[in-house]
Ligand code: 0CG
């Protein structure tokens with residue numbers, strides 16, 4: 555399927571189709587530009603989100619509802635409301651969970667104090683923190699134990715930075731973007747390292763680091779990228795498409811950092827307009843006025859069925875020609891949290907992540 559068509563997309567018949575948008579849109583016999591969609595790949599679920607969502611699903615299967623989840627398991631409205639209907643109860647704080655119940659910690663991670671609170675309440679805990687967030691926590695612990703000042707680049711109040719900061723609050727200073735650099739103070743400018751939230755804009759973070767290094771020339775880099783592969787790849791695909799797009803539709807929720815960043819990246823790289831929607835019915839018809847090429851992508855916490863709804867909406871309005879823009883291949887899969895794997899094994903159930911055709915049933919979050 556060299557150029558995607560909408561029906562083929564819905565049946566998943568992609569083959570090895572790939573196309574880079576280096577040429578303008580085709581024209582029909584009357585020389586009107588042909589309406590088309592550029593569909594980003596990769597988009598949607600990352601390995602950490604997939605694992606976190608399956609964790610809640612398996613916990614509901616194993617223990618029966620209700621299963622408590624501290625904070626949104628991932629920042630997606632549809633995922634949260636769907637899991638709620640299946641018996642998950644989302645709470646803001648650990649002390650809202652009844653004593654002795656099971657609580658799942660979200661993919662964004664928690665501070666050590668949250669584990670202590672759960673222990674004091676005798677809760678059974680299942681930690682769905684993404685392993686790539688845990689990696690940043692470990693870096694924070696290590697640099698704090700070496701008595702570094704840690705400049706954590708991230709968004710104030712985001713659950714991930716709250717969790718990471720909690721690993722070493724006395725050593726960590728939050729830097730919320732380039733404009734916050736001027737406010738930073740450190741104990742010893744020769745013993746400073748930067749770390750970051752996993753779901754930031756790559757370019758903006760590099761600008762923040764550049765300004766930090768102007769102030770602290772000995773600033774150390776993290777041992778490896780903290781902005782995760784999924785965040786980077788989704789931004790890469792948008793950067794490739796944006797110059798050709800009159801409009802970029804990003805499927806994702808307002809509180810999803812990586813999804814919001816995709817709209818910003820699209821605009822910065824030339825898309826004439828960009829909007830974030832949770833659902834296809836949030837698309838405003840006027841956005842399509844005079845639009846030939848629509849880019850479509852989705853954040854790392856977004857189930858693919860929501861993207862399909864957007865493509866159906868667009869096809870019904872003449873944008874049935876869908877061309878994938880493939881910026882990277884992804885194959886990373888994380889195994890489920892140990893607590894879940896142990897309980898699944900004890901019941902003789904499979905602890906494999908589910909990635910087969912049978913999992914494509916209606917209402918599936920995958
Ligand atoms: O992008 P953020 O960190 O807000 O999280 P989201 O749940 O949207 O996706 C990745 C994860 C976890």
Ligand code: SF4
Nearest residue numbers: 600602684686752782
């Ligand atoms: Fe993990 Fe990155 Fe996904 Fe966050 S966005 S859950 S860090 S893979």
